[in-house]
Amino acid sequence: MQKIISLQHSGTACSVCNLRESCLPAGISPVEMAQLEELASMKRTFRRGDYLYHSGSPLKSLYAIRSGFFKTQVLHENGLEQVMGFQMAGEIIGMDAISTDVHTCSAVALEDSEVCELPFGKLEELGRKLPKLQRHLHKIMSREIVRDHGIMLLLGSMRAEERLAAFLLNLSQRFAARGYSPSAFHLRMTRQEIGNYLGMKLETVSRTLSQFQEAGLISVRNKAVEILDAKNLRAFFGYSAAPI
Amino acid sequence: MQKIISLQHSGTACSVCNLRESCLPAGISPVEMAQLEELASMKRTFRRGDYLYHSGSPLKSLYAIRSGFFKTQVLHENGLEQVMGFQMAGEIIGMDAISTDVHTCSAVALEDSEVCELPFGKLEELGRKLPKLQRHLHKIMSREIVRDHGIMLLLGSMRAEERLAAFLLNLSQRFAARGYSPSAFHLRMTRQEIGNYLGMKLETVSRTLSQFQEAGLISVRNKAVEILDAKNLRAFFGYSAAPI
DNA sequence: GATAGCGCTTGATATAGGTCAAACTTGGCC
DNA sequence: GGCCAAGTTTGACCTATATCAAGCGCTATC
Numbered sequence: 001m002q003k004i005i006s007l008q009h010s011g012t013a014c015s016v017c018n019l020r021e022s023c024l025p026a027g028i029s030p031v032e033m034a035q036l037e038e039l040a041s042m043k044r045t046f047r048r049g050d051y052l053y054h055s056g057s058p059l060k061s062l063y064a065i066r067s068g069f070f071k072t073q074v075l076h077e078n079g080l081e082q083v084m085g086f087q088m089a090g091e092i093i094g095m096d097a098i099s100t101d102v103h104t105c106s107a108v109a110l111e112d113s114e115v116c117e118l119p120f121g122k123l124e125e126l127g128r129k130l131p132k133l134q135r136h137l138h139k140i141m142s143r144e145i146v147r148d149h150g151i152m153l154l155l156g157s158m159r160a161e162e163r164l165a166a167f168l169l170n171l172s173q174r175f176a177a178r179g180y181s182p183s184a185f186h187l188r189m190t191r192q193e194i195g196n197y198l199g200m201k202l203e204t205v206s207r208t209l210s211q212f213q214e215a216g217l218i219s220v221r222n223k224a225v226e227i228l229d230a231k232n233l234r235a236f237f238g239y240s241a242a243p244i
Numbered sequence: 245m246q247k248i249i250s251l252q253h254s255g256t257a258c259s260v261c262n263l264r265e266s267c268l269p270a271g272i273s274p275v276e277m278a279q280l281e282e283l284a285s286m287k288r289t290f291r292r293g294d295y296l297y298h299s300g301s302p303l304k305s306l307y308a309i310r311s312g313f314f315k316t317q318v319l320h321e322n323g324l325e326q327v328m329g330f331q332m333a334g335e336i337i338g339m340d341a342i343s344t345d346v347h348t349c350s351a352v353a354l355e356d357s358e359v360c361e362l363p364f365g366k367l368e369e370l371g372r373k374l375p376k377l378q379r380h381l382h383k384i385m386s387r388e389i390v391r392d393h394g395i396m397l398l399l400g401s402m403r404a405e406e407r408l409a410a411f412l413l414n415l416s417q418r419f420a421a422r423g424y425s426p427s428a429f430h431l432r433m434t435r436q437e438i439g440n441y442l443g444m445k446l447e448t449v450s451r452t453l454s455q456f457q458e459a460g461l462i463s464v465r466n467k468a469v470e471i472l473d474a475k476n477l478r479a480f481f482g483y484s485a486a487p488i
Numbered sequence: 489g490a491t492a493g494c495g496c497t498t499g500a501t502a503t504a505g506g507t508c509a510a511a512c513t514t515g516g517c518c
Numbered sequence: 519g520g521c522c523a524a525g526t527t528t529g530a531c532c533t534a535t536a537t538c539a540a541g542c543g544c545t546a547t548c
Contacts, residue, residue, distance in 0.1 A: 074397055082397040096393065098386035105393065124379065128372045135368065141385040142342035148392035149340065149349065153318055153326040155399035156443035160535070191496065199400035201536060206497055222496075222544070404505065434525065448505060450527055466514075466526075 012066070013037045014116075019090040022177065023064050024118065024140065028132045036133065039126055040064065042117040052093070052107040052115060059097035061117045065089050068113020069188040072096075073196075074105045083197035085147070086110070086171075086189060089178060092118075092140050110188040155199045163198040164208045165236035168218065172227055183230070187223040256310070257281045258360075263334040266421065267308050268362065268384065272376045280377065283370055284308065286361040296337070296351040296359060303341035305361045309333050312357020313432040316340075317440075318349045327441035329391070330354070330415075330433060333422060336362075336384050354432040399443045407442040408452045409480035412462065416471055427474070431467040 014025045014037045025036055043066065046052060052063060052070060065087055072084045072093060084105055087093050097103040098120065127134035154163050176182035187194070191202040191209075198205070212218045217233045219226040227233060258269045258281045269280055287310065290296060296307060296314060309331055316328040316337060328349055331337050341347040342364065371378035398407050420426035431438070435446040435453075442449070456462045461477045463470040471477060 074393060076397070080397060080401045082393075082400050084393050084396060095386055096390050098382050099390050104390050124375070124382065128375065128378065131368070131372065134372065138342050138368070138385070139344075141382070141389070142339055144389050145385070145392060146340050146343050146348050148389060148396065149318060149326075149328050151396055152328060152392065152399060153320070153324060155396060156326050156440070157324045190494095196400070202496080203498085203537085204535060206495095207535095210497075435527095436525080445506060446526080447507085447528085451505090454527075 012043075014040060017066070019064075019066065019178075022090040024092060024133075024136060026136055028130065028136070032130050032133065035126060035130070039122050040116045040118050044115055044117060046109040046113045046115070048109055048111050050109045052109065053097075053103050055103055055106045057103050059094070059101045059103065059120060061119045062092050062094040062123065063107075063115040063117055064092050066114040066116055068115075069110040070107050070113060071110055071189060071193060071197075072105045072107045081196060083193055085151075086193075086197070088174060094120075095141055095144055160198075160200050160204050160208055161211070162236050163200065164194075164205065164212070165217075165233050167194065167198055168225065168227060169230065169234060172230065182227070184224070184226045187225055256287075258284060261310070263308075263310065263422075266334040268336060268377075268380060270380055272374065272380070276374050276377065279370060279374070283366050284360045284362050288359050288361060290353040290357045290359070292353055292355050294353045296353065297341075297347050299347055299350045301347050303338070303345045303347065303364060305363045306336055306338040306367065307351075307359040307361055308336050310358040310360055312359075313354040314351050314357060315354055315433060315437060315441075316349045316351045325440060327437055329395075330437075330441070332418060338364075339385055339388055404442075404444050404448050404452055405455070406480050407444065408438075408449065408456070409461075409477050411438065411442055412456075412469065412471060413474065413478060416474065426471070428468070428470045431469055 014020050014023075015030065015033050017023070017025075020026070020033075024040070025033055028036065046068070055074065067089050070087045070093065072087065074080075074082050074084060087107075093107055094103070096105055123137065127137055154166055158166065171185065171187075172182045175185050189197075191205045195202045195205040200208075209218070209220045212233070213220050215232075217227070217229045219228055258264050258267075259274065259277050261267070261269075264270070264277075268284070269277055272280065288296075290312070299318065311333050314331045314337065316331065318324075318326050318328060331351075337351055338347070340349055367381065371381055398410055402410065415429065415431075416426040419429050433441075435449045439446040439449040444452075453462070453464045456477070457464050459476075461471070461473045463472060
């Protein structure tokens, strides 16, 4: 399943990567950056539908997404299925595997994507030498915990409208943080995947999007979404910040 | 709110603590244990209802629960509320605060409890010297991520019956792992709190418990629960392992 | 440029779980 | 030991969302 399109040992270095401020190297010195660059030198490209890792496969590395879009999901033998998240450039994935040395979810590319591979053993080793890197790794893991808490709040306490509004605003915010338009973007995932992630059926996703459009909050045409009235969309979940 | 009943600098050491195999010191050598003991020497006791930390308070330490029961929860200004988990002896809490150096949820004692305080800065520092400790800390953080994924699956994909069955079996398993009866135990939390955690109303919790009792799967009398037919209870969520 | 298939929308209907309400139990406190 | 508040159970009814179903429209492939 996992087709590796290209392996590069040079590629773009952390020090010149435009994601460096939000990715793993955030806040470390140039000298330290050089050491991290060496560790992160392995790049891999993926086509839409390719797996970055499978549930059940052993922990080897964490992965920093350089470009593209992934989803992570759990597939239970009993048929239950849950999308755990949609990850984009600058985000680190694979931390679920540290606990048992085996991945507990799968990561699939939703569009052509590129990742930097971070061999976990070496990353820990370097963390022992570079306290700032160590701290940052801890922060990234903790951020994942906080993100998951946000989704638990969403799934446990919000109504369908609120969940979808939170989802759209969260995407908007993350696109904005990467220099893309916060108001107009393309969804990389299907209604089915959105619904699965948000604990609702695809029909409900579709209906709720139509309803938002009807109310003049957004404009949707297939995967193209435009947020027209972020303020009132935000009101759907009580003026709180996007908790995803 | 946070009443500190006692502060002890001696207390029970990790090396003689009966939780050492499941707690932070798991798998480290006696020499290393001594260093960890020094770090974890501060004990604190809490009465039912006391806060261990508040949402918004700065990160100081992680906490290893020595005895008792806690819940962690987020309270949103807009009224939304979500119980993130129920934690018992041997579990480490507070990792939500590492991301931003501020706690994002609150921890409340559900019964009289005792915790070992682990100053986070010192813990990281010691981790740099003891790779096994470092790895174990990472495993504990990752375990929290995996646990949260399990709850996301539960909240996003399961029906009320399945959630409650999963909840009871998870408690059972955790009590068993601590040497208590896996079949008979006391719930430390209210129906309200269970419901909030599982994304359902307290009436639904009550009704579903009654329904389980009707079906001969459990016996409930207030907070006293006995699991009579774990096999069929497990069948409620497709024979999968408790995903909490 | 035609066609097949997948993804999406929309409608009609069903239902799990929520809401409201009342009565019962229990445990903490004076 | 009795009282009060909080927690729990159970019933009746309601609503948000699921389910089932049909048709439409992209988009990708030849």
